[in-house]
């Protein structure tokens with residue numbers, strides 16, 4: 001017996017989410033915050049983690065952490081939160097709950113690959129609606145397609161990955177109003193965008209917001225949160241594996257929420273450096289820069305495969321999106337030093 005005889009054909013056809021080796025590289029491929037915690041905070045965190053009883057299962061619904069998140073993230077009154085092992089898991093949970101036979105999951109594309117992958121895992125029909133050439137969002141075309149496909153679930157990354165584009169708020173609101181299903185607005189990059197649907201959550205009965213602490217500087221702890229009306233979240237909670245957020249993660253998150261200003265200052269720094277990096281990239285011959293509201297920048301170069309390879313040889317790791325996005329590379333905004341190294345290496349690579 002071979003796996004091919006038993007594994008579902010749509011899984012056989014997939015490739016595993018690629019995570020390249022990064023040891024010894026300037027790592028600008030995964031939208032991480034490049035700054036580590038200050039030494040003093042690391043020590044305090046170590047003391048907090050030392051007190052976690054790791055012989056016990058974690059609290060399945062850590063109310064203190066949930067309340068702290070609700071307070072610090074300005075969650076509107078009456079909304080409920082659900083925690084996930086990264087927002088990846090929350091995407092999977094929403095899909096699992098809504099994957100009736102034949103149900104459609106729809107999203108503007110190119111976008112975060114896990115919408116398509118998780119939909120496929122669960123047996124939903126993924127429907128990608130192309131963005132315009134410049135990666136802007138054609139809301140009317142999307143709405144027309146929704147009328148035909150009647151999606152159970154729509155994903156809007158706000159701002160979008162891998163393009164960095166933040167769609168106009170009213171276009172997204174129009175889609176939510178017109179959608180016959182549930183809309184998940186994925187605000188993974190909200191810390192760099194300064195825009196959010198959080199305050200407007202009470203306005204729509206079919207809106208869920210998911211966020212992550214990953215891009216804010218805590219990618220290593222794996223914590224995402226979903227916010228929505230209790231009647232939706234109650235259903236998703238049934239799909240959640242019972243101990244999906246580890247006790248160490250819960251303790252670290254609660255501790256860091258109290259020190260959020262440290263991470264927010266880092267995010268502000270990254271946002272400011274994004275502008276300088278964008279200008280410097282645009283000044284390189286043959287490089288087109290797409291405007292970004294996230295902590296990364298999408299560029300088009302004459303030959304993305306060659307540029308990527310040359311950067312790799314120069315020990316700079318970025319994301320090559322070619323051929324899916326023709327000759328496009330995505331670079332995470334790093335520290336000023338890393339950004340300088342990237343620019344020097346890219347100049348050499350072009």
Ligand code: PMP
Pocket residue numbers: 031085086087088089112157160161186188211212213214219223224
């Ligand atoms: N949503 C978007 C749009 C993303 O780009 C990512 C990470 N690349 C995620 C969700 C998942 O983030 P995490 O699982 O780290 O919370």
